[in-house]
Amino acid sequence: xxxxxxxxxxxxxxxxxxxxxxxxxxxxxxxxxxxxxxxxxxxxxxxxxxxxxxxxxxxxxxxxxxxxxxxxxxxxxxxxxxxxxxxxxxxxxxxxxxxxxxxxxxxxxxxxxxxxxxxxxxxxxxxxxxxxxxxxxxxxxxxxxxxxxxxx
Amino acid sequence: xxxxxxxxxxxxxxxxxxxxxxxxxxxxxxxxxxxxxxxxxxxxxxxxxxxxxxxxxxxxxxxxxxxxxxxxxxxxxxxxxxxxxxxxxxxxxxxxxxxxxxxxxxxxxxxxxxxxxxxxxxxxxxxxxxxxxxxxxxxxxxxxxxxxxxxx
DNA sequence: ATTGAAACTGCAACATT
DNA sequence: AATGTTGCAGTTTCAAT
Numbered sequence: 001x002x003x004x005x006x007x008x009x010x011x012x013x014x015x016x017x018x019x020x021x022x023x024x025x026x027x028x029x030x031x032x033x034x035x036x037x038x039x040x041x042x043x044x045x046x047x048x049x050x051x052x053x054x055x056x057x058x059x060x061x062x063x064x065x066x067x068x069x070x071x072x073x074x075x076x077x078x079x080x081x082x083x084x085x086x087x088x089x090x091x092x093x094x095x096x097x098x099x100x101x102x103x104x105x106x107x108x109x110x111x112x113x114x115x116x117x118x119x120x121x122x123x124x125x126x127x128x129x130x131x132x133x134x135x136x137x138x139x140x141x142x143x144x145x146x147x148x149x150x151x152x
Numbered sequence: 153x154x155x156x157x158x159x160x161x162x163x164x165x166x167x168x169x170x171x172x173x174x175x176x177x178x179x180x181x182x183x184x185x186x187x188x189x190x191x192x193x194x195x196x197x198x199x200x201x202x203x204x205x206x207x208x209x210x211x212x213x214x215x216x217x218x219x220x221x222x223x224x225x226x227x228x229x230x231x232x233x234x235x236x237x238x239x240x241x242x243x244x245x246x247x248x249x250x251x252x253x254x255x256x257x258x259x260x261x262x263x264x265x266x267x268x269x270x271x272x273x274x275x276x277x278x279x280x281x282x283x284x285x286x287x288x289x290x291x292x293x294x295x296x297x298x299x300x301x302x303x304x
Numbered sequence: 305a306t307t308g309a310a311a312c313t314g315c316a317a318c319a320t321t
Numbered sequence: 322a323a324t325g326t327t328g329c330a331g332t333t334t335c336a337a338t
Contacts, residue, residue: 001212011213014206022313032325037314047212054166055202060153061163063303068252068259089296092303100220102290107220111303138254144241151215151244151263174333184305189334 001046006031010039011048012152018052058095063111065118066140069126070104072133080131081105091125109140153198158183162191163200164304170204210247215263217270218292221278222256224285232283233257243277261292 009029017025026036043049058066073080081099088094088108096109110126112118161181169177178188195201210218225232233251240246240260248261262278264270 003213011206011208015208018203018205033313034315034326035324038323041315047209050207050209051170052204053170053207054163055205056163056167057199057202060199061155068250085296089298090301092301094298095302097296097298098220099293099296100290101293103288104290136255138252138256141251141253144237144249144251146241146246146249149242149244150247173331175331185333186305186307186335193334 001048003043003046003048007039007043007048008152010036011043012150014040014049015150015152058111062113064114065112067110067112067118068138068140069108069110069135070137071106071108071129071135072103073105074131074133077131083130084132087129091121093121093125153200155195155198155200159191159195159200160304162188163195164302166192166201167302167304210263214265216266217264219262219264219270220290220292221260221262221287222289223258223260223281223287224255225257226283226285229283235282236284239281243273245273245277 006029010025010031013020013025013028017028020028022036023033026033029036031039040049044051071084073084077083084106085097085099088097088106091110093110093112094108095111096107098107099105100107108126110118110121112121158181162177162183165172165177165180169180172180174188174192175185178185181188183191192201196203223236225236229235236258237249237251240249240258243262245262245264246260247263248259250259251257252259260278262270262273264273
């Protein structure tokens with residue numbers, strides 16, 4: 001899909017000021033509201049903008065623990081990937097799933113109310129996932145995203 | 153912050169149908185539009201809802217490669233963390249930064265236009281980051297998020 | 305919780321460059 | 322082919338009740 005400088009300016013503004021009204025975004029990006037609207041529409045259709053998502057702070061909601069788990073799967077089994085992913089998806093506390101090319105096959109992010117709760121989820125719902133060959137875990141401390149310095 | 157069942161229902165609906173109009177969300181959550189509005193306002197103030205973000209598909213924008221890099225830092229140096237994070241933040245191609253408790257200290261997600269471009273960024277901007285003791289890299293294939301089965 | 309008024313948004317038709 | 326102008330129905334915001 002064709003994306004020009006104006007589109008990039010709009011995207012940059014959308015990321016920098018996510019809650020701004022469309023009229024304000026148009027002004028910041030230096031286009032009229034109608035033009036902005038048409039371009040956003042095009043970017044949506046072209047798949048560049050997937051949608052607008054509410055960003056939830058799980059910690060504020062009382063889920064104090066987030067753990068990042070890496071898995072290597074049993075490659076011998078032909079359906080290992082599919083079965084593992086399907087099972088992981090069904091665990092409510094798994095809030096993110098990524099697949100990779102490399103030593104590690106899958107990464108899951110898991111949330112829990114506290115460490116005791118995490119242990120519970122870990123034993124009952126993570127270790128029971130099928131086709132795990134190896135895994136390791138890291139406790140997430142903080143996430144930083146830079147909406148200022150992006151390659152747009 | 154105090155979050156009741158109605159709040160949770162609203163959050164669930166917001167995650168399940170991010171682009172739905174507020175009026176529709178109100179109906180789905182079984183509250184009036186005014187009530188929905190007040191509750192969303194409260195959840196924002198309480199920090200549970202951080203904001204609404206445009207989700208960008210970097211691949212559709214022409215950034216075909218995304219790599220997840222894990223770093224262990226030189227613990228000897230007292231400012232290693234701060235200096236590493238500051239430097240990482242200044243790299244436009246670094247689109248996500250997370251810090252951990254565990255063997256690995258930091259994870260960066262880096263995007264590039266193609267593999268050649270990635271090699272360039274890797275040599276010029278990643279390997280030059282200060283205080284790296286160890287690192288490993290994984291190429292991201294796909295991200296799956298489950299808005300259906302969340303612990304709400 | 306309901307009503308209502310003002311502001312804003314999504315979308316379309318048409319003229320303009 | 323993309324932009325700006327205008328217009329309007331529908332939605333959101335927010336205060337009064």
